[in-house]
Amino acid sequence: MDFTPTEEQTDAHELAAAIFGDLATHERLAAVGTGSDMELWKALCAAGLVGAVEDVGLLGLVLLLEEQGRTTAQVPFAATCVYGLLAVTAHGSPQQRGRLLSGIRDGSVVVCGALPAVGGVRASERGELTGTVPLVPWLRDATHVLVPDERRRLWLVRAADAGCEPVESTAPWAAGRLTLDGVPGEPLGTPAAYDAAYDDVLATARTAFAGLQAGVCAGSLARAVAHTNTREQFGRPLAVKQGVQLRAADAYMDTEAIRVTAYEAAWRRDQGLPYATHALTAAWWASEAGLRVVHTGQHLHGGTGADLEHPVHRHFLWGRQLDAYLGCGSEALQELGELLVNGIEGTGEAGGGAAA
Structure with missing residues (x-):
């Protein structure tokens, strides 16, 4: 094993440290309250840090998230990279990758995840999802939600089609209660996988x-x-x-x-x-x-x-x-x-x- 960062990982890490250090200040966080700092989110996306995860991999993402954690910056960075960028890149169809990845990179598509599966969501044969998930971090910021059903199949759901009741979590993660009532879902991955x-x-x-x-x-x-x-x-x-x-x-x-x-x-x-x-x-x-x-x-x-x-x-x-x-x-x-x-x-x- 060699955890020595590559040049690309080092560059991305240093850029993340600079942006989080400059913008995620105590005063700014206090002003944001329990919501997300969407101006900081735009700055991260404009700097190319979300898209960079495609090149620096999961190890590079861990390095970037360490900098977010140091400052407790209130942005949906981890969720969008994990449940959006990496999930769609690894398991999405060519059509899904072509439709979603560019928006994820520029920040216009924000993805959160209703994981792990707790059996609260059921999918019909037509791919309509019904059920509730009591707490989904960053749901209030999301345009899409990655939802597992009771059989552990992953579905992409448009947040606008679902119900979201604001929920305050221990950390200010813009969480919400997800309610699905026959909401259309788009399967991620193939049935065999x-x-x-x-x-x-x-x-x-x-x-x-x-x-x-x-x-x-x-x-x-x-x-x-x-x-x-x-x-x-x-x-x-x-x-x-x-x-x-x-x-x-x-x-x-x-x-x-x-x-x-x-x-x-x-x-x-x-x-x-x-x-x-x-x-x-x-x-x-x-x-x-x-x-x-x-x-x-x-x-x-x-x-x-x-x-x-x-x-x-x-x-x-x-x-x-x-x-x-x-x-x-x-x-x-x-x-x-x-x-x-x-x-x-x-x-x-x-x-x-x-x-x-």
Whole structure:
């Protein structure tokens, strides 16, 4: 394995860091409230960062999402890249790719995902979808929704055809309750590969959002380090206390564990190798370790961390949301154990080869 970024990945990463760093400021996020910053979204698309994921692959996307996580920038970047760009590129028909990809690249098409499948949506023989999904992140921003039915078939649905009731989630992800009442759906993938498409998209999402969690944790820890180095108690910085140093060191190691497992899963997909168990490993670290890190970040701020308006509190909310998104740690661990016991790796050649 070689996680050394390519020149294209490095360039995209540096550009993302600059845009997120310049525009996703504390003041701007406070002004946006619980909605999305669509001006920032336009800037990211105009810079070509969504389209760049076609060239930099899932590993490149993980690098970009780390920068989003560091700033907790409120844009549907992860969702559109995972459920839109990568899903359509890997599993869409030539007609779907020709119709959707250009709009995804320029930001006029925003895709969110109602994954994982929970059995709440049924599809008729004519492809009409009925059911509800209680919470879909970024649904309020979306033009299209990728919806799995009870048989794990993936359907693209126009958001305008569905019902959307705003729902506030732990993190400000412009979420909504999706209601489908005989809504026409467009199948993604071929009948012979429905399961493979679902497995690939879910594993891709778990890997990408683990990368996002690595950024959230890195941002939380950076704020905690800055605070403890400048905050004094009895004439000495808090950072010189051994207890503070140990908490920060544990948080750093947890963050690196999230990062390296996400890198490995992403690299394997880009290489066309099986990566289902690796994606679940990354998801487990993102859930279990991510929760520890954002709690540490808030705790090391002392009473300041209890301020709901303090920037570190956003990292706490994002970390808590990512802990449960796509399955909490215990669920990921159970699924991983079942795969290992059954000797099934899966999710490799079709998805990885198409996205590389």
